[in-house]
Amino acid sequence: MGHSADAGLRVVQWMGNAVRLLDQRHLPQQECWLDCNDSDAVATAIHAMVVRGAPAIGIAAAYGAVLAAQSAWAGWPAVATRDVTASAAFDAALRRLAAARPTAVNLHWAVTRVRAEVTSTADDPRAVCLAVARAIEAEDLAANRRMGELGADRIAPGSRVLTHCNAGALATAGHGTALGVIRSAFARGQIEAVYADETRPWLQGARLTAWELLRDGIPVTLLADAAAAWAMHSGRIDWVIVGADRIAANGDVANKIGTYMLAVAARANGVRFMVVAPTSTFDPACPGGSAIPVEERAPEELLEVAGRRIAAAGVSAWNPVFDVTPASLIDVIVTEHGCIDRPDAEGVRALLATAGLLPAAE
Amino acid sequence: MGHSADAGLRVVQWMGNAVRLLDQRHLPQQECWLDCNDSDAVATAIHAMVVRGAPAIGIAAAYGAVLAAQSAWAGWPAVATRDVTASAAFDAALRRLAAARPTAVNLHWAVTRVRAEVTSTADDPRAVCLAVARAIEAEDLAANRRMGELGADRIAPGSRVLTHCNAGALATAGHGTALGVIRSAFARGQIEAVYADETRPWLQGARLTAWELLRDGIPVTLLADAAAAWAMHSGRIDWVIVGADRIAANGDVANKIGTYMLAVAARANGVRFMVVAPTSTFDPACPGGSAIPVEERAPEELLEVAGRRIAAAGVSAWNPVFDVTPASLIDVIVTEHGCIDRPDAEGVRALLATAGLLPAAE
Numbered sequence: 151m152g153h154s155a156d157a158g159l160r161v162v163q164w165m166g167n168a169v170r171l172l173d174q175r176h177l178p179q180q181e182c183w184l185d186c187n188d189s190d191a192v193a194t195a196i197h198a199m200v201v202r203g204a205p206a207i208g209i210a211a212a213y214g215a216v217l218a219a220q221s222a223w224a225g226w227p228a229v230a231t232r233d234v235t236a237s238a239a240f241d242a243a244l245r246r247l248a249a250a251r252p253t254a255v256n257l258h259w260a261v262t263r264v265r266a267e268v269t270s271t272a273d274d275p276r277a278v279c280l281a282v283a284r285a286i287e288a289e290d291l292a293a294n295r296r297m298g299e300l301g302a303d304r305i306a307p308g309s310r311v312l313t314h315c316n317a318g319a320l321a322t323a324g325h326g327t328a329l330g331v332i333r334s335a336f337a338r339g340q341i342e343a344v345y346a347d348e349t350r351p352w353l354q355g356a357r358l359t360a361w362e363l364l365r366d367g368i369p370v371t372l373l374a375d376a377a378a379a380w381a382m383h384s385g386r387i388d389w390v391i392v393g394a395d396r397i398a399a400n401g402d403v404a405n406k407i408g409t410y411m412l413a414v415a416a417r418a419n420g421v422r423f424m425v426v427a428p429t430s431t432f433d434p435a436c437p438g439g440s441a442i443p444v445e446e447r448a449p450e451e452l453l454e455v456a457g458r459r460i461a462a463a464g465v466s467a468w469n470p471v472f473d474v475t476p477a478s479l480i481d482v483i484v485t486e487h488g489c490i491d492r493p494d495a496e497g498v499r500a501l502l503a504t505a506g507l508l509p510a511a512e
Numbered sequence: 513m514g515h516s517a518d519a520g521l522r523v524v525q526w527m528g529n530a531v532r533l534l535d536q537r538h539l540p541q542q543e544c545w546l547d548c549n550d551s552d553a554v555a556t557a558i559h560a561m562v563v564r565g566a567p568a569i570g571i572a573a574a575y576g577a578v579l580a581a582q583s584a585w586a587g588w589p590a591v592a593t594r595d596v597t598a599s600a601a602f603d604a605a606l607r608r609l610a611a612a613r614p615t616a617v618n619l620h621w622a623v624t625r626v627r628a629e630v631t632s633t634a635d636d637p638r639a640v641c642l643a644v645a646r647a648i649e650a651e652d653l654a655a656n657r658r659m660g661e662l663g664a665d666r667i668a669p670g671s672r673v674l675t676h677c678n679a680g681a682l683a684t685a686g687h688g689t690a691l692g693v694i695r696s697a698f699a700r701g702q703i704e705a706v707y708a709d710e711t712r713p714w715l716q717g718a719r720l721t722a723w724e725l726l727r728d729g730i731p732v733t734l735l736a737d738a739a740a741a742w743a744m745h746s747g748r749i750d751w752v753i754v755g756a757d758r759i760a761a762n763g764d765v766a767n768k769i770g771t772y773m774l775a776v777a778a779r780a781n782g783v784r785f786m787v788v789a790p791t792s793t794f795d796p797a798c799p800g801g802s803a804i805p806v807e808e809r810a811p812e813e814l815l816e817v818a819g820r821r822i823a824a825a826g827v828s829a830w831n832p833v834f835d836v837t838p839a840s841l842i843d844v845i846v847t848e849h850g851c852i853d854r855p856d857a858e859g860v861r862a863l864l865a866t867a868g869l870l871p872a873a874e
Contacts, residue, residue, distance in 0.1 A: 178824040314738075345830070348814060350712060350736040353822055356815070361824035372814055372829040374712040375738035376676075376770025380835035383772060408738025410745060411773060418776045452710060452734055453718070455817040460715055462540040462723035467734040468707070473742035 159319045159362070161201060162209045164283065167220065169213040171201045174320060178361040189218035189243040196250035196257070199352065203321020204395045204431060205290050208256030211247045212283035215264040218243035219279040231272045240275070241265070252443045253404055253472045255396040255433045260286055290323035293428040293486035294330040301331030301391070301426055301484040302338055309335070309388040310343040312378060315406035316358035317393025317426065327393040327426040329362065331484065336368050344370045345387065347378055347408060351451040351469065354406070375408050379415035390416045394427035394483075401477030401493030402439030403427075407470055413479035425475075426484045429507055432498065439474035446470050521681045521724070524563060524571045526645065529582070531575040533563045536682060540723040551580035551605040558612035558619070561714065565683020566757045566793060567652050570618030573609045574645035577626040580605035581641040593634045602637070603627070614805045615766055615834045617758040617795045622648055652685035655790040655848035656692040663693030663753070663788055663846040664700055671697070671750040672705040674740060677768035678720035679755025679788065689755040689788040691724065693846065698730050706732045707749065709740055709770060713813040713831065716768070737770050741777035752778045756789035756845075763839030763855030764801030765789075769832055775841035787837075788846045791867055794860065801836035808832050 161172040165185065169192050173182040184200055186192045192214030195201055201210045222240040223229055229236050248261045267282045268275045305311070311332055318329030325333060335341050344363060349355035356372055363370045373381060381387050390412050396404040403409070403425050416423045436442055449467035454460060461467070483490040483498075487505035490497040502508040523534040527547065531554050535544040546562055548554045554576030557563055563572045584602040585591055591598050610623045629644045630637045667673070673694055680691030687695060697703050706725060711717035718734055725732045735743060743749050752774050758766040765771070765787050778785045798804055811829035815821060823829070845852040845860075849867035852859040864870040 179821075347738070348712065348823070350710065350738060353817075356823040356827070358824075360827035364824055364826050370827055372811075372823055372827055374769060374814060374831070375736070376709070376712060376773055377830065377832055377835070379773035379776055380769060380832060381830070383835070407736060407742060411738055411741035411777060414741055414777050414780045415773060418780070449734075452736060455715075456820045456822055458818045458820070459541075460818055461710075461718040461734060462720075462726055464726050465718070465722040465732055465734055468739070468743070469736070470739055470742060473739070473745070 158324050160324060161206055161320055162213060162287070164213050164216070169210060169217065171195055171210060173200045174202060174358060175200060177357050186214070187217070188221060189214040189247060192217065193246045193250040203316065204254040204256040204393065205322040205327070205428060206320070207251060207254050208260035208430065209283070209287050209290060209323055211257050212260045212264055212286045214247050215244060215261065216276065216279040216283055219268070219275045223275050226274050226276065231268070231275050240268070251445060253395045253445045256430050259430045287323045290428060291325060294322055294325035294327060296486040297327060297426050297428070297484050298325060298330035298334030300489055301424060302335035302340065304424065304482060305331070305335040305340045305389060307340045308342045309340055310345070310386055311341060311389045311391050312345040312347070312381065312387045312412070313359060314347045314355065314392050314408055314412055315349045316354040316362065318359060318362045320358050320362055321393065327428070328391045329359065331391055331424070331426050333366065333368070344368060345381060346370050346372055347375045348372055349406060349408065350375055378412055382415050382419040382421045387421050389422050389424055391424045391426060394425050394431050395472060396436070396442050397427060397432045397483065397498070398436040398438050398442060399434050399498055400438045400495040401480065401483065401490065401498050402442070403475045403477070403480060404439065404442045404444065404472050405475065407473050410473040410475045413475045417479050422481045423479060424482050424484060425480055429485050429487055429502065429505055432502060434502060434508060439476060442474055444470055444472045444474065520686050522686060523568055523682055524575060524649070526575050526578070531572060531579065533557055533572060535562045536564060536720060537562060539719050548576070549579070550583060551576040551609060554579065555608045555612040565678065566616040566618040566755065567684040567689070567790060568682070569613060569616050570622035570792065571645070571649050571652060571685055573619050574622045574626055574648045576609050577606060577623065578638065578641040578645055581630070581637045585637050588636050588638065593630070593637050602630070613807060615757045615807045618792050621792045649685045652790060653687060656684055656687035656689060658848040659689060659788050659790070659846050660687060660692035660696030662851055663786060664697035664702065666786065666844060667693070667697040667702045667751060669702045670704045671702055672707070672748055673703060673751045673753050674707040674709070674743065674749045674774070675721060676709045676717065676754050676770055676774055677711045678716040678724065680721060680724045682720050682724055683755065689790070690753045691721065693753055693786070693788050695728065695730070706730060707743060708732050708734055709737045710734055711768060711770065712737055740774055744777050744781040744783045749783050751784050751786055753786045753788060756787050756793050757834060758798070758804050759789060759794045759845065759860070760798040760800050760804060761796050761860055762800045762857040763842065763845065763852065763860050764804070765837045765839070765842060766801065766804045766806065766834050767837065769835050772835040772837045775837045779841050784843045785841060786844050786846060787842055791847050791849055791864065791869055794864060796864060796870060801838060804836055806832050806834045806836065
């Protein structure tokens with residue numbers, strides 16, 4: 151279950167009247183699937199990190215919107231597409247979906263796209279939402295395959311790469327962003343070694359990235375997050391390759407806590423730094439990293455490991471789950487519409503304009 | 513048990529015919545004490561990290577040498593101090609003690625000092641060893657108090673400090689090195705906030721530093737190791753304060769894995785970086801960091817947390833437990849004989865010469 155010949159692992163699946171999610175909190179020990187029967191259950195699952203990874207969150211939210219439309223317009227066409235009560239209920243459900251995680255912009259992007267499509271037609275909103283959700287999923291998979299090739303073009307044969315958190319099939323419609331590049335480069339025989347940070351506090355590297363890469367026969371070596379800089383200093387790493395949760399108009403990148411640490415260490419050690427993200431991750435309305443909201447989660451995530459209390463009683467914790475890497479520390483951002491080398495506001499604007507996502511610069 | 517009005521917590525205690533160690537593997541949940549009845553049991557406890565922290569390891573090894581002398585010269589004076597068989601057994605035991613951890617130079621320093629004292633006299637080797645061990649312990653406590661004052665002199669009122677691993681009373685004869693400076697500065701009212709990295713894989717920050725500081729009424733906030741650089745970038749930190757396991761002749765510092773990451777991030781963000789270590793931590797015979805042996809430990813330490821497997825099956829791990837911070841990234845090294853600002857080979861030599869630990873430079 152959850153696999154297809156086409157995309158490999160698919161962590162978000164549309165079941166007709168439910169959204170089925172691979173519950174990543176139980177990996178790698180158990181492969182549990184959770185069926186969400188209404189949009190609020192999807193929002194709760196997103197907040198609880200049943201599903202995580204910016205693109206996968208966007209896809210889950212889009213299918214969650216289908217459930218919201220099914221509920222609001224159960225009586226369609228007797229209840230019209232522009233019925234005030236139905237529209238209000240739908241909008242409220244979309245707002246709850248959008249609020250489930252504050253940092254990942256794909257979530258807002260997906261919800262906004264669904265809402266725009268529904269309000270631009272008098273067709274059955276349930277069918278409209280489903281078509282949008284399926285399109286978002288298909289586009290994400292195609293984008294990841296394209297990014298995999300574009301990113302692999304930058305990787306010299308014999309490269310040793312380091313990744314952080316999980317920006318793989320588990321975080322997307324399939325293939326992955328950062329892991330998509332690693333998969334594509336590995337398939338070409340360019341990768342000599344893959345290192346993965348364990349990624350405290352959720353241990354996505356140890357639990358998810360290791361599981362996902364080994365499942366595809368790609369050897370991977372775990373290391374403590376604090377050892378990554380030393381690995382670079384010791385000459386073990388050629389490229390750091392990570393995903394993104396939001397990219398500002400100036401190229402600043404919000405991603406899993408620890409990404410900034412990697413970027414600083416990479417620059418200090420002559421290691422190259424690649425961000426892989428679809429254009430849905432860009433937030434042109436956000437001028438720079440300081441305007442990106444950074445989610446802080448409960449202290450318990452640090453005070454406990456695998457449900458067991460580890461920290462001394464009475465201690466407090468600061469638990470930001472994202473950080474912002476300045477564009478100046480990034481060598482290249484890989485998107486499905488091409489690469490932005492040494493990103494800055496001009497480079498981001500040019501790429502988005504070329505892709506038809508912005509008015510062309512005058 | 514294990515406390516004294518004078519030194520606070522004492523983690524290594526001489527019991528007359530055994531060395532009693534606070535088993536730090538069980539903190540903070542349990543305060544277990546382990547009695548080692550011969551020197552090999554002490555070596556095993558050092559290797560297993562029952563006792564850890566470079567100065568505490570040195571003190572434990574010195575008391576372990578007393579047990580070795582009691583065994584080798586049980587028949588003294590009928591068995592003479594220079595008896596070949598007894599001396600060979602004693603030397604072999606010292607070699608096993610010295611081999612228990614490769615990186616901490618205090619261990620070798622303590623063992624070498626014990627051996628030199630025993631071979632320079634015909635007195636009862638058991639009494640000689642005990643006197644040396646007691647002296648090493650007393651000198652360490654006095655050094656820590658002195659370093660606490662010297663380090664605190666550098667800390668401006670209202671400072672926010674970050675520490676890594678545990679360089680506290682638990683790692684020394686008492687007061688601590690890095691935590692000694694924090695204790696002294698806190699007592700003067702200079703500290704606004706203490707942050708502690710959790711310090712994977714052994715979680716010494718979450719388990720030990722938090723426990724030790726809270727026990728003294730010093731509030732502390734934990735953070736993930738990967739969040740430390742972001743804390744600096746966010747303007748939350750004024751000083752990074754760490755201990756050391758070995759300092760090379762050029763001022764390069766071997767310390768817990770992650771220290772190098774902190775130093776790189778501190779320099780990039782205008783945060784000051786202080787190393788606190790007694791002169792016994794210096795290894796004048798070691799020209800630079802690349803000559804320091806860096807201990808790598810079992811992958812299981814990363815693949816499991818608190819005895820529970822967390823990582824995906826089949827994954828390998830790279831588990832260096834120390835790294836080397838270049839002297840160029842260090843603002844000041846605080847010793848019991850004074851401070852070395854912007855350390856380099858000349859500064860290290862001058863300090864050690866002033867302290868009478870080297871011939872004066874010509």
